[in-house]
Amino acid sequence: MTIVSRRAFTLGSALALAGTALATPSLAQAKPKIKVGSLTLPVFAPIIINIMKARGFDARNGFEADVTVYPGFAAYYAGLATGEVDTLIGGPTYFQKLRLEGVPLQIIATGATLADLVIITKDPAIKGLADLKGKQLAADMGSGQFQILSIIAKSAKIDMAKDLTLVNANFAVARAQLAAGRVEAAMIIEPIATMMMKEDPSLKIIFNANDEWKKLTGFPGWELVYAMREDAIKKTATAPAMLLAALQDVSKFLISDPDTCDRIATETAKLPPGILKDAVLARRWDFDAKPSWGAERKGIWDTFERAVAAGFHPKLPDEAIIYAP
Template identity: 60%
Template sequence: MGRNPVSMLLSGARREYMLQVVRRCRVLELAVLWTLLACGTAPVLAQQKPKIAASSLTLPVFNPLVWNIMKARGFDAKHGFELEAKPYPSISAFYAAFATGETDTLIGGPTILQKLYQEGVPLRIFGTAFTLADLLIFAKDANIKSLADLKGKQLAADMGGSQFQVIKMYANAKGIELGKDITVVNANFAVARAQLEADRVEAALVIEPLASIILRQNPSWKVIFNGAQGWKEITGQDGWEIVPAIRADAIARVPGAPKMLLAALQDVANVILHETDAADKIAADTVKLPPGILKAAVESKRLNMIVEPAWEPAMRKSIWDMMERAVQAGFYQKLPDDKIIYAP
């Protein structure tokens, strides 16, 4: 029996209607899906890694190498932030950028950071970094064997640096007055070396990597003072040439920044101390040091990077002791308050 044409027409209309409903549902589903995806991107964007800007240097020294290794190995991303290293051509510009807030963090001399803090820079020291082992005084005369032997003679040193402050603190503890017992000729590390080479002074204060370069080129020169040994002699504990600090406003923006940076710095120290060939290559490629110089500094233990939290009692004491001695030596009138050292 044939189907009624009217029924067939109605069935076709129903099918078409149902197809339209299905199409509309699919369009609606897609619209909902896109909306959900769009909503879902907001948290993703919000979770982008925070950027932390660091003062660095264009000079051939080890300070910028820390940031170069951190970036090359991706330790910043590993620990949840994006490092932006900003290189500066001088030490003064390096510190000024941090003081004005152009950068968030740096690795600097603890007693220089003490000065900045007392001048109103809202900084927090959150760890340790390089020991004083890379601070050396060289002499050419074999009869000069210690700082005491320089009495009545001339020492070339950068009087504006934290390294000179360490030398003066040591000298004070030994009853030697720099500037009176020993004449100090103000000179940066490279000029100090040149002054000694030209016999214009009897000794020169330098740090790594210049120390390793000097020993490679002038093996007859003698080290008459090692910062780490000297500091331990008068204090019984380690001292620090440079330590990491971060601005308080950066911590307010990124509360986990001190611990993130500390973990990344510990990874960098591991590369320097245990993957020295790889670190040496990064130094040659980025800081343009002669190949083998970093390796020589590490193997001789003149370059020793120990990264520990500054808030741990022993580390806090060692940093605070340096600040106390800076006051005793007359560099500053009083100690900073205890907020200068970060506490979680």
């Protein structure tokens, strides 16, 4: 090779390498980010997103989940309201409230069924909801879960405010109240319920919201659904479809490999080993991501109607609260 040709080869190689270096960031930037809200608590929000990230389901479906973690529910929902995050999982009636208040959100997918919501007691005389009359129940009265419980109770001619003594307590405090014997029963969600029953085998579930909701409405009940801000959808039109596909990958993986999911939850959400797996196999920790605009739309809207009839919200939201591609 002559000096001239060697120089040409060296220059060509340098230009090729420079082109590669310039192209690499460009390719990396081509993958859109979806800002997802999460929590420090061992509940659905962090466990789902942690499994998604650990298994690369976001990247597989064409986006990067950019996670923001919040210490409590108030800040968590505020993150969606202010636009700090694009999407998160939450109660359908709470999203109804936010939409009525002007937050530009749309429900894009289902998430956790109502099998997650239970009432636990150690009193053998309490066998169902009716047996709680005159008893003390610890429950988070500001939660969407309490709204669902109240709607079901009302259908059974039970007035939660009059027939029971309610002790307002978040799920962690409700757990402690029941353990200390200060209340006869507690409204609890998974995986906290499984942890409690592992610690104290005398505890039993006397109410499962999913079973009772189906009896009442004829529809599957959704404790948690995914909402996304409209501005995020306008920015990336494919965002709802990409996120839904990644959520469906998580849903399938929970069933196909609960051991690995349990290990991820143990490492990231600090759950004791075996808790998530037991809750999944018991079909109480039931994550089922489906498009909100399909067959599930009717059930979600029915929940809105019942929340209005029960007096939790003044009116129905506009129909655009449920996303349609």
